[in-house]
Amino acid sequence: MPWLQLKLTTTKTYADAVGDELMMLGGLSVTLEDAADNPIYEPAPGETPLWNDIQMMVLFDAQINTDEVLAVWQENPFSEFTAHEKFEQVEDKDWVREWISRFEPMKFGERLWICPSWQPVPDETAVNVLLDPGLAFGTGTHPTTSLCLQWLDQADLHNKTVIDFGCGSGILAVAALKLGASKVYAVDIDPQAITATSENAKRNGVLDERLIIGQPEILGDVVVDVLVANILAGPLESLAEQISSHCGSHAKIALSGLLNHQVESVSQTYSTWFDMQQAENLQEWSRLTGTKK
Incomplete structure (x- = not known):
């Protein structure tokens, strides 16, 4: 089943509140991305920093009425701090499996290979480290x-x-x-x-x-x-x-x-x-x- 994704822009000041409000409208998950060129390289210990300008993607069940969600959102006080709201369809995929399918054995230097454990090692005589992406x-x-x-x-x-x-x-x-x-x-x-x-x-x-x-x-x-x-x-x-x-x-x-x-x-x-x-x-x-x- 495909999903629907609501994309919008906001700022770090209101990102948490906007995300919480949209989850109350039926959102299933919230993803944040940089909406401008404001990289974050080194957060201090214990900090979870955000970019100044944020693109937010909120995942919804495909059966929702998008016009109704947008209409209700426009009545929400926090809608004042968002812009460019638009729904789009998201293909239904097993994203973990999709990533795994692209993880191939890699060679480093003369003798060291990093190999996903679900694939045969390319060189049995090399130094092979079996690795599964995880936590x-x-x-x-x-x-x-x-x-x-x-x-x-x-x-x-x-x-x-x-x-x-x-x-x-x-x-x-x-x-x-x-x-x-x-x-x-x-x-x-x-x-x-x-x-x-x-x-x-x-x-x-x-x-x-x-x-x-x-x-x-x-x-x-x-x-x-x-x-x-x-x-x-x-x-x-x-x-x-x-x-x-x-x-x-x-x-x-x-x-x-x-x-x-x-x-x-x-x-x-x-x-x-x-x-x-x-x-x-x-x-x-x-x-x-x-x-x-």
Whole structure:
């Protein structure tokens, strides 16, 4: 059965109220998008920011009377803060299955493949990480994850200890173990990331004593040979001293989640403790690497 979608524009001041009112009129879900060029790169912890100008899509059952809904909406006081209201038909799809059908095996570097678990691996002799998209960020499709995977592929991880700081799906932690690391600490403040990392580790046969998963507090005074952090520039800068404290002499770091224009500031911050190298770029994103002094 097809759905009907009401599209309109509003502002962040009234988005919550407008969405609530339309849900009371029979809306089933509300989706928000940027209606202008106002990107949000780094929300502060605990914040859920919105763009200044918002395009709202409200999903309705196809059996509703659209003229009636629009007429009732025009009588609502909050309609004063919306514009360009228009209904359109939405094709009925299993959107999860649609996305899954497009998720193909991806190669990073010389030997590392990220493969959806429902497809055969392209190369049985390669280092294959089986991954199902789920609760947390990190499938290899985003440039920052790709940059980190490429770095891990070329790094010497044999018998090394590693921290995956902000592990998300656990893709980097699992890859590090499969690339030869002796122990990996996968930490994240998001409980969903802890769950996702455990599930992906189990899927890859590495949910054992070599992998320690939890909140950052589990690190204690742990010092490792390699640390990879694919988070954001703001947290990377604020956590720089803490990250440095977990890196032994000559330890290697890879930092990503950076936009190209943020590289200089982050590199300068980490140069207090690390000999920083030139950034590697992919699209508008960057990865910094360094060696502990």
